[in-house]
Amino acid sequence: MTIVLTPYWSNGVQRLKMAPQPPPKPPHGLAPPTLDDDIHAQRCMAQFRGKDKDIEKYIYLSALKERDPPMFYRLALRHMSEFTPIIYTPTVGQACQEYSKNYRHPEGIFVSIKDKGKIRSVLRSWPKLEDARISVVTDGSRILGLGDLGINGMPISIGKLSLYIAGAGIRPHSTIPICLDLGTNTQKYLDDPLYLGLRKKRVPTAEMTEFMDEFMYEMSQAFPKLLVQFEDFSTDHAFLYLERYRNQYPVFNDDIQGTGAVVLSGFINAARLSSQASGRPLSSHRILFFGAGSAGVGVAMQLMSFFTLEGMTEEEARSRIYLIDSQGLIYASRGPLAEHKEYFARTDYSGPPITDLIDILEYVKPTALMGLSTMSGAFTMEAIQTMAALNPLPIIFPLSNPVKLSECTFEDAVRGTDGKVLFASGSPFPEIEWKGKMLYPGQGNNMYIFPGLGLGAIIARCSSVSDSMVEASSLGLANSLTADEKAKGLLYPVIERIREISGDIAVQVIRAAQAAGVDHHTDLRSKSDAELLAFVNGRMWNP
Numbered sequence: 037m038t039i040v041l042t043p044y045w046s047n048g049v050q051r052l053k054m055a056p057q058p059p060p061k062p063p064h065g066l067a068p069p070t071l072d073d074d075i076h077a078q079r080c081m082a083q084f085r086g087k088d089k090d091i092e093k094y095i096y097l098s099a100l101k102e103r104d105p106p107m108f109y110r111l112a113l114r115h116m117s118e119f120t121p122i123i124y125t126p127t128v129g130q131a132c133q134e135y136s137k138n139y140r141h142p143e144g145i146f147v148s149i150k151d152k153g154k155i156r157s158v159l160r161s162w163p164k165l166e167d168a169r170i171s172v173v174t175d176g177s178r179i180l181g182l183g184d185l186g187i188n189g190m191p192i193s194i195g196k197l198s199l200y201i202a203g204a205g206i207r208p209h210s211t212i213p214i215c216l217d218l219g220t221n222t223q224k225y226l227d228d229p230l231y232l233g234l235r236k237k238r239v240p241t242a243e244m245t246e247f248m249d250e251f252m253y254e255m256s257q258a259f260p261k262l263l264v265q266f267e268d269f270s271t272d273h274a275f276l277y278l279e280r281y282r283n284q285y286p287v288f289n290d291d292i293q294g295t296g297a298v299v300l301s302g303f304i305n306a307a308r309l310s311s312q313a314s315g316r317p318l319s320s321h322r323i324l325f326f327g328a329g330s331a332g333v334g335v336a337m338q339l340m341s342f343f344t345l346e347g348m349t350e351e352e353a354r355s356r357i358y359l360i361d362s363q364g365l366i367y368a369s370r371g372p373l374a375e376h377k378e379y380f381a382r383t384d385y386s387g388p389p390i391t392d393l394i395d396i397l398e399y400v401k402p403t404a405l406m407g408l409s410t411m412s413g414a415f416t417m418e419a420i421q422t423m424a425a426l427n428p429l430p431i432i433f434p435l436s437n438p439v440k441l442s443e444c445t446f447e448d449a450v451r452g453t454d455g456k457v458l459f460a461s462g463s464p465f466p467e468i469e470w471k472g473k474m475l476y477p478g479q480g481n482n483m484y485i486f487p488g489l490g491l492g493a494i495i496a497r498c499s500s501v502s503d504s505m506v507e508a509s510s511l512g513l514a515n516s517l518t519a520d521e522k523a524k525g526l527l528y529p530v531i532e533r534i535r536e537i538s539g540d541i542a543v544q545v546i547r548a549a550q551a552a553g554v555d556h557h558t559d560l561r562s563k564s565d566a567e568l569l570a571f572v573n574g575r576m577w578n579p
């Protein structure tokens with residue numbers, strides 16, 4: 037008898053060659069007599085809920101997705117609000133930090149700096165070349181707010197793509213998680229014997245850019261219908277590579293554009309409520325950003341359209357926005373500034389640096405305070421109370437991820453404002469009963485945007501992703517609240533409606549792509565909105 041040894045990675049790769057399938061049914065006698073699908077779904081949930089730690093739940097769900105993808109996605113859709121904190125933020129942050137320790141099976145493509153000059157052959161080893169439609173690409177250099185995790189960033193690409201599949205019905209075998217290994221500057225990983233990446237410091241930007249040029253070109257050749265989502269690149273590289281490739285390939289940066297869109301959407305809904313409470317016009321809002329990295333500046337740029345849609349000029353819109361970085365309020369005469377901070381540098385202040393948040397709040401008198409700083413607890417009780425003293429209904433969005441890095445908790449925001457706060461955070465917080473009334477935190481996370489934005493861009497076969505498509509995704513989300521959600525004071529729809537919302541967003545995105553002339557699927561232009569929505573919904577994969 038010959039024993040054929042299969043390489044350890046072959047199951048995963050074999051599975052990738054097929055549309056997602058449940059595991060084959062064993063022959064009679066080799067399966068328990070009453071193995072029923074619906075009961076098995078209940079069994080999987082009981083096994084999942086039986087795990088004590090969130091990271092164990094994450095590992096359980098990864099194994100379930102590997103073993104039985106339709107069951108995983110069926111349950112993900114059915115239990116979205118229970119699954120997202122596990123497969124996505126906050127637990128995915130821990131999964132990244134422990135990736136090298138918990139690694140079990142391959143999932144996605146690793147392209148390392150050592151592959152420079154032969155990236156083509158690495159990409160072409162992917163088994164489903166012709167089916168590829170969306171790739172989330174990270175270099176692991178700024179994973180959530182957790183810093184440089186090197187190759188341990190892979191789970192963020194995997195997690196985002198799971199949300200594309202569950203939330204927008206992208207076919208599982210059309211998705212490619214990619215982690216670029218350009219080294220890491222985190223000594224702990226370089227010293228870790230289990231670390232799965234190259235044991236070298238990050239390469240200089242010039243070398244990285246040569247690598248990125250080759251990578252993006254070979255991606256476009258290997259996967260001609262692919263949309264690329266850049267994820268969690270450090271701020272300097274996030275802006276650099278978005279600008280470098282955005283007119284050449286279908287690509288967007290989730291942290292700059294996806295976050296900008298999701299926060300604009302929540303802000304539109306919050307600003308309406310805040311202005312109703314204060315009696316002040318929408319154009320009078322002033323927004324203070326605590327954090328001026330890719331996310332802070334990306335959101336600030338997108339929020340400009342809130343004011344321009346109100347009829348203000350670009351200059352007037354810019355004057356409503358203030359940014360703070362680690363040196364305090366950003367103003368032109370403070371000294372040399374990183375390029376991405378220059379546009380929003382204040383020219384109406386030229387005194388000594390103001391570094392204390394309370395002093396800045398009293399100087400700016402903002403109606404909205406946004407946190408994108410990775411500074412846990414930076415919105416102190418005093419800062420929250422100052423916002424409440426300035427506004428009958430302040431807008432406070434601590435958006436840093438994961439939960440442990442949030443600038444404040446929902447509970448603190450509720451206490452500090454006596455329950456009168458319009459709140460959204462990057463990671464989820466539980467609802468709170470305050471003085472007999474249920475209060476619901478919003479989750480201002482780009483997870484509401486990228487599935488629908490990606491779906492629209494893929495269906496329209498876009499050659500690039502225009503600013504107007506990103507703005508359309510935001511307005512589509514802002515307008516998606518139901519009467520019931522509005523009555524509860526929600527700023528974002530419940531996550532259980534993600535498929536419906538993604539379909540609506542995709543329609544808006546396709547229309548914007550058509551107006552911008554970047555759509556290649558031009559047959560869709562003649563469809564009515566209702567026909568287009570039916571077409572989009574009909575293209576969604578169902579587990």
Ligand SMILES: NC(=O)C1=CN([C@@H]2O[C@H](COP(=O)(O)OP(=O)(O)OC[C@H]3O[C@@H](n4cnc5c(N)ncnc54)[C@H](OP(=O)(O)O)[C@@H]3O)[C@@H](O)[C@H]2O)C=CC1
Nearest residue numbers: 180181271327328329330331361362409436437462481482
């Ligand atoms: N909710 C969501 O959907 C999203 C949330 N995020 C979150 O946003 C956060 C920031 O991401 P990103 O912009 O890429 O990260 P960066 O590290 O590039 O930016 C952080 C910014 O915060 C500033 N900062 C740091 N410490 C302080 C301090 N003590 N006081 C004031 N400012 C400070 C930094 O200042 P300096 O410039 O001087 O260093 C920098 O401007 C992350 O936690 C990420 O998870 C990101 C994308 C989406």
Ligand SMILES: CC(=O)C(=O)O
Nearest residue numbers: 180268291437481482
């Ligand atoms: C949500 C997200 O993209 C981030 O925190 O980086």
Ligand SMILES: [Mg+2]
Nearest residue numbers: 180267268291
């Ligand atoms: Mg991100």
